[in-house]
Amino acid sequence: MKVTRIAYSTGLNAGKYAALREQARRLGRVRSEVWQRYGSVTGVGSGLRDRQVRDRWLADGTHVRFGVLANAWKETVRDAMADIAANLASAKLEVRRAIGRRINDPAERKRMLAALAVDRWAADPFLARQMRKHWRRGRSRTDHQIVVRADKYNTVTDGRGRLWLAVPGLERRQMVRIPLSTAVAPTGTLRLILRRGRVEVHYQIDASHMRSSQRPCGGRMVGVDKGYTEALTDSDGTHHGTGLGKLLTAESDRLKERNRRRAKLRSIANTAAARGDHAKAHRITANNLGIVKRDRQAARHRAQVRTEIFTAVHRVIDKAATVVAEDLTKRFAGRKTLGKNINRRLAGWTKGVSAEALRNVSERRGSALVHVNAAYTSQTCHRCGRLGRRGGDRFHCTCCGVVWQADVNAAINILQRAGDPDIALHTPHHVVRQILQDRTDRRRTRLPVQDSSPATAERRANHPNRSTTSKK
Known part of the structure; x- marks a missing residue:
């Protein structure tokens, strides 16, 4: 890898x-x-x-x-x-x-x-x-990248310990020497990306050479649920990455206030330009509406969020040989219309980072990642299997009369879903709801919980502890 x-x-x-x-x-x-x-x-x-x-x-x-x-x-x-x-x-x-x-x-x-x-x-x-x-086709506006083959550059360390990277220029045998901020020489094919007077040197390394890849994984099977205030909650009730919610909320509030001020300044600049004061409009645009600082702050925020999520995943893998999680690459269409503040905080890109971290870290450290169908895992009681009511971070089971922590309850349901022979990874959500309701009715009438389908019964008999969602 x-x-x-x-x-x-x-x-x-x-x-x-x-x-x-x-x-x-x-x-x-x-x-x-x-x-x-x-x-x-x-x-x-x-x-x-x-x-x-x-x-x-x-x-x-x-x-x-x-x-x-x-x-x-x-x-x-x-x-x-x-x-x-x-x-x-x-x-x-x-x-x-x-x-x-x-x-x-x-x-x-x-x-x-x-x-x-x-x-x-x-x-x-x-x-x-x-x-x-x-398909986005037929065009490319990328004009800030240079791809350098592995045998067309060289690196050297000077007497002060600074690493220099020499890459080909526009003329033959004329190399451009770039001082780097690291002492580790890049290897393989390089991609140079030029941004705001600085050169980013992107290269790939074998994941097995990383220190984090040498850490052994745990020996248990653990279910995890993605949250907002924390990156992950496992089926043991432990919260990982508890600083994620504060990061997202602080960045959301900062963006709201910054965009409000920028919109006001843009309105002033447009008004000045409309009445012919182009000098004032230019000063406002040049000194207040730039993107250099904005992009730098956004990159810093993304790096902090990635660090928080990857650290949380590493802590889960420390005790898990098998991680059971929902498929975070799927699209989820909510029924409720949410406000702008909530939509800004629940940005979908953090879900993609969590999916990348689970896949990347589990593969590097030798842990198995099993995806399951997450339909109704946050709305079902893990003890009795009945649908209840979720409000914020609390789940109320009307049958058991117990209030569970919602993310812990969902993580336990996700772990149990890995051994469910009736609910596959791609089972539609309305079918999942019907299966859960049928099981509730059978428990209420004290009948054995079973499926009338011969294929399902045969699968349960042959593989009583094996999830139909996993092919490993």
Whole structure:
């Protein structure tokens, strides 16, 4: 498994940054040309790979007008073709889901999936509509990146212990030397990203070499539930990442106040421009409505949230050989219309970070991650299995007469769901509710809890302790 690390330049002079910026701008034209030619409907059916594109450009002289070294534009072509392939694969995944939802005929579904796999979807009206809906195609505005091959740069440490990275410039045998803020030399293919006078050096390392990967995992099976005030709550009742809610709330309140002030200043600038005072409008825009400080603060906040979530996941893995969790990559459509403050605080990107952390850390430390269907886990009592009422961080069970901590109750239900033979990962939520209601009715009438389906009964008999949601 590979993980990405970032090294930053320190004390880079303006001349070197300008040279790198010009090179990145020219390579941005290369990337845009690749997307225009091969990232559209007409380019998909060509079936060309990056090496074939490079050979074509060498034959017809396309590469000459970019004014960059051969290795630079070739690596950019390879990277852009990989981006197109990844973007296309992501769109196809959404189209497959649409086919599964809307096409009931098995033969027609099979035909559409086959046409989608071989990029013959343009002739089918349904597939063409879906691909145009989900595929962002034909354009690229990335002009601040340089991809450097592993054998085209070198590193050296000077007498003061500072690490220097030498990368090719616009002219042959003229290297641009970048001082780095780290003593660890980057390896493999590099991606240089230029932002606000600083160079970010992105590279990948083997995850097994990281110190955190050497930590052993626990030996138990633990269920976890994602929360807001804390990153995770496990089935033992322990809260992990308790500072997450404070981080999100403080950032949300800061953004609300900052955007209010920026909107007022923008209104003043627009009013000044409307009455002809363009000098005042320019001063307000130049000195108060910039994005450098805003982007720096946003990056710092994202880094703090990631640290909080990854630390919480590591603490869960410390005692878990198997982690049972809901699939956080799925979309959840709420029935209630929430206010702007709540929507801002419940930003969906933190859910993606939690999913990434669970997958990444469990794989690196040798723990198994099992996804289960999370429908009604926060609305069901883990003791009696009946639906109750949740209010804030409290769950009220009307049958047991007990008030549970809501996240702990949900984590226990998620752990129990891993051994449920009737509720699979993709079982629709209305079917899950019916199964839970049937079980409640059987308990009320003192009948054995069972399913009348012969297939389910046979599965329960053959695998009494095995979850149908896990294939491990």
